Amino acid sequence: MSHDANAARTKGPMALLLAALLFHIAAPAVAQTVPAPNDPAAIKLGTGGVPNAKGPEIWSRQGGKLSVRNVTEATLTPVLPPKDKATGAAVVVAPGGAFRTLAMDQEGWPVARWLADHGIAAFVLKYRLVPTSPSWPEFGREMAEVMRKAAPGPDQHRALPTPPYAVDDGLAAIRLIRARAAEFGVDPKRVGMMGFSAGAITTIATAQQADAAAMPAFIAPIYPSMGRVEVPANAPPMFVALAVDDPLLGRMGYGLVESWIAARGKVELHAYQRGGHGYGVGIAGTTTEGWLESFRLWLAMNGMLKAS
Numbered sequence: 001m002s003h004d005a006n007a008a009r010t011k012g013p014m015a016l017l018l019a020a021l022l023f024h025i026a027a028p029a030v031a032q033t034v035p036a037p038n039d040p041a042a043i044k045l046g047t048g049g050v051p052n053a054k055g056p057e058i059w060s061r062q063g064g065k066l067s068v069r070n071v072t073e074a075t076l077t078p079v080l081p082p083k084d085k086a087t088g089a090a091v092v093v094a095p096g097g098a099f100r101t102l103a104m105d106q107e108g109w110p111v112a113r114w115l116a117d118h119g120i121a122a123f124v125l126k127y128r129l130v131p132t133s134p135s136w137p138e139f140g141r142e143m144a145e146v147m148r149k150a151a152p153g154p155d156q157h158r159a160l161p162t163p164p165y166a167v168d169d170g171l172a173a174i175r176l177i178r179a180r181a182a183e184f185g186v187d188p189k190r191v192g193m194m195g196f197s198a199g200a201i202t203t204i205a206t207a208q209q210a211d212a213a214a215m216p217a218f219i220a221p222i223y224p225s226m227g228r229v230e231v232p233a234n235a236p237p238m239f240v241a242l243a244v245d246d247p248l249l250g251r252m253g254y255g256l257v258e259s260w261i262a263a264r265g266k267v268e269l270h271a272y273q274r275g276g277h278g279y280g281v282g283i284a285g286t287t288t289e290g291w292l293e294s295f296r297l298w299l300a301m302n303g304m305l306k307a308s
Contacts, residue, residue: 031060031136036068042075045172047128049073050165054131065105067097069139071129074169076176078184079112079122087119087305088187091220092173094125096197096278098146099163100132106280107196107222114281114292119305121186123177127169127202150248160198160225162205170195170206171214178213190304192218192236194295197278200224204256208232218304220295221256223248223277228255231263238267239298241291243275268298 036059050072059068076092093115095107102108104124112122132139150160170193178188193216195203200221207219208230216236223242226249238260244250260267275288282289299305 031062033136034059034061034066037066039075039077042077042126043176045074045076045169045176047074047165047168047172050128050131052131055134058134065103067101067103067105068126069097069101069129069132070134071102071126072131074128074172075126076173077112077124077126079109079116079124080184081116081119081121083185085117085119086121086185088185088190088307089119089299089304090121090123090177090181090184090186090191091115092123092125092170092177092191092193092216094127094170094193094195094199094202096195096199096223097129098143098150099130099160099166099198100143100146101129102126102199103196103278103280106278107199110281111194111292118296120296120299121184123173125169125173125199127199128163128165130163160201162198162201166198166202167205167209170202171210174206174210174214174216187307190217192216192220192304194220194222195224196222196280197224204229207236218299218302222291223279224256225249226252226254226256228259231259231265235260235263235265237302238265239270239295240267241270241272241288241295243272243277243279243286243288245274246277248277266302270294 053072055070057068057070059066093108093112095102095104097103108124112124115122132142174191177191181188193203193206201224203219203221207216218237220239223246240257242249257267257269270291272288274286275283279288282291
């Protein structure tokens with residue numbers, strides 16, 4: 001199904017939301033449960049379990065792309081650049097999925113590989129999720145209810161509640177990378193975090209709750225909730241990207257960016273004409289194709305791609 005909001009607009013508000021988030025939801029009729037991929041490089045964060053867990057991880061494939069739900073043990077997978085290309089910068093990559101699933105093939109591994117190919121060490125964060133029913137039909141009903149609650153109201157998007165354990169995993173990821181910076185070939189002063197949708201919300205919350213040891217050097221929330229937020233002291237530079245035709249976020253305004261500006265923080269905003277919600281590394285034929293390169297240039301401008 002297309003991510004183009006124009007094509008989906010004729011199907012009604014709820015269908016529009018479901019179309020935009022289809023890669024996150026893995027509906028029972030189209031999802032194929034598959035074995036967990038082999039990930040020998042994954043590092044267990046040791047942050048604990050999840051209250052009211054409903055069983056083991058469930059990996060599925062939809063449209064050729066992998067996602068996972070019922071994550072109860074957080075892991076971090078390094079995707080490192082060749083030593084001769086390494087800049088010393090590092091980014092935690094947090095995929096999205098409404099805190100119920102993680103779009104690993106949409107917003108995780110491909111993003112990490114792009115970053116590594118451009119000299120930036122990437123670390124894919126598989127953070128803990130809200131438990132969901134092992135039954136695919138029941139999971140579909142649960143996700144429909146989540147989307148109903150998150151549907152845009154008259155004035156703004158209603159942000160999904162952020163599980164505290166997801167934020168704990170973000171904080172632990174930053175600390176781990178800094179503690180093992182020499183092993184990974186990165187500068188502990190240049191470790192940042194990027195997230196998509198729910199992962200973007202987690203990224204912002206990580207910065208809000210971080211102490212000095214876990215404060216990201218920069219953050220990049222990609223299609224985040226755009227409401228105003230409390231800006232942390234010594235706020236890190238922030239790069240924001242979203243599409244204005246995003247059915248969830250495109251009409252929220254820019255309160256997140258305005259909050260950073262009011263706090264005199266460094267911020268850059270990219271608002272693309274087309275792309276919908278969940279465009280990942282970019283959609284062919286739209287300017288979202290260039291957002292990762294814009295992010296790289298922004299890192300360079302802020303001195304993150306060279307040793308301090």
